[in-house]
Amino acid sequence: MGSPISPIIANFFMERFEEKALESSVLKPAVWFRYVDDTFVVWKHGRDSLDDFLHHLNSQSPSIKFTMETEVNNQLAFLDVLVKRNGDLLDHTVYRKPTHTDRYLHKLSNHHPSQKQGIIGTLANRARRICDNEHIQEEPSLLNKAFLANGYNDREIKAALAPRQRRPDVNEQENIINKAFLPYVSQVTDRIGKVLKKHNIKTIYKPTRKIRDCLRPAKDKREPLSSAGIYQKSAVAEHAIRDGDHKIQFEDTQVIATISGYHPRLAREALEIHKHPNKFNRKEETFYLNRIWHPAISRTKVAAPRSRPVPEELPPEQATPPPPTHKYALRRRGGISLV
Incomplete structure (x- = not known):
């Protein structure tokens, strides 16, 4: 869903949705448990009325449509729980999909x-x-x-x-927040972690690169403007609309850099705006760049392209022949080389 508050907003919507649906229903379920958009229902009014209740739920909102699964052999899976009907009681155990293979992190895997x-x-x-x-x-x-x-x-x-009670760490008791992130290498970084622990530094081990990270992606790269999403009107588009006869040559556009993170992208955009003198980008729409970085970035500024007059084409008989190619003699030890 993207935004961190999306689950909260979805939960608010579903609370209002289920209150309205259950209050307006003629027959009500004996049990209604919901986790986000998954519900567990105990229905005691027969199969025919259950289909009517499903139709009633789907008629509450055009954007919410429920699907239904009923028990098979007195069993029904809900999330990772397998519920079994045992007379008037409900038993429960861990649910595993039919395609489950019991494959977990192998003992020989390079992890701590x-x-x-x-x-x-x-x-x-x-x-x-x-x-x-x-x-x-x-x-x-x-x-x-x-x-x-x-x-x-x-x-x-x-x-x-074996069940064990979690003992509070000494570092947590003293509110030590120093951490070190190290790639796990057997018998190397774990020894470093023991040394850092003596200095109240907690070591967090990260797995090293996998073979998949070294291989080229199987998918081809997409065009920069072909991805689905929301595009904001830029200053270049406003300039073209304001000036009237101004054609934007999108086929000649060039992607300077591709940044995945939001805040790193804002920082990189601020750097590129400062580096390029001829730009339409508005600085107030991006990350604020402190003046202390301006001297260092000024050394990497991109020179503005100079417009040169296009020479007129001359007839073939008046065209100037190309200058002759000169050869320079480079003295080397043991002889002369020509380039």
Whole structure:
């Protein structure tokens, strides 16, 4: 959705939507649980009335359309929870898609051991929170089998699966916020991390480059103006509209740089505006560039192209022949070379 506040706005809309839909419905569900745009409903009024209730939901707003899945063999998946109907009770365990392959981060992968143990511990915590008492014993055996296939041994799996209470770190107690980001290299940067820890510096290990990062993307590059999105009217367009007969040659445009981040793009745009003397860009629309950087950037300014008169074409008999090509003798040790 893009904006950080989009989930909040969507939640506000859905709250208003469900209040209006449930109040205006003749038959109401016994249970209505919602997470963002996914709902879990218990319906006790029959299948035919359930289809009418779905039609009622889809008639509330033209931009919101619900789809429906019903239980199969007394089971229904909701998010990562598999709900099972057991008489008048509902059992719940971890849901895995039919295409699940139990492939996780391999033991031989070049990642810090704490990251590998964290994956096992996270899956174990998920099982404890989701599974009921009847299914909680099944998950540890499934995880043990899966991580054995990914190269881990029994001792590492049991240590990561064991529930433990999080002990507060000494650095957190002293409110130490110094951090060092290092690429993980086995037996190299982990030793550096131990040294930094003595000086109250927390080390965060990043994975090194993957083979995928070294390969060229399979997709071809798109034209700069062919991407879908919102385009703001620039000063060049306003200049063309104001002057009337002014044609913008978009086919001759050139992309100076491609920046992915928003704030880095504003900073790079401010640098390019300062470097190019002939421009239509308005400085108030971009990042403010401090004057302290002007002397350094002035050395990289791009010279403005000078307009030269176009010479008239002469007839072939009056055309001046090209000047002869001169050869210069460069003395080298052991002889003379001509260029």
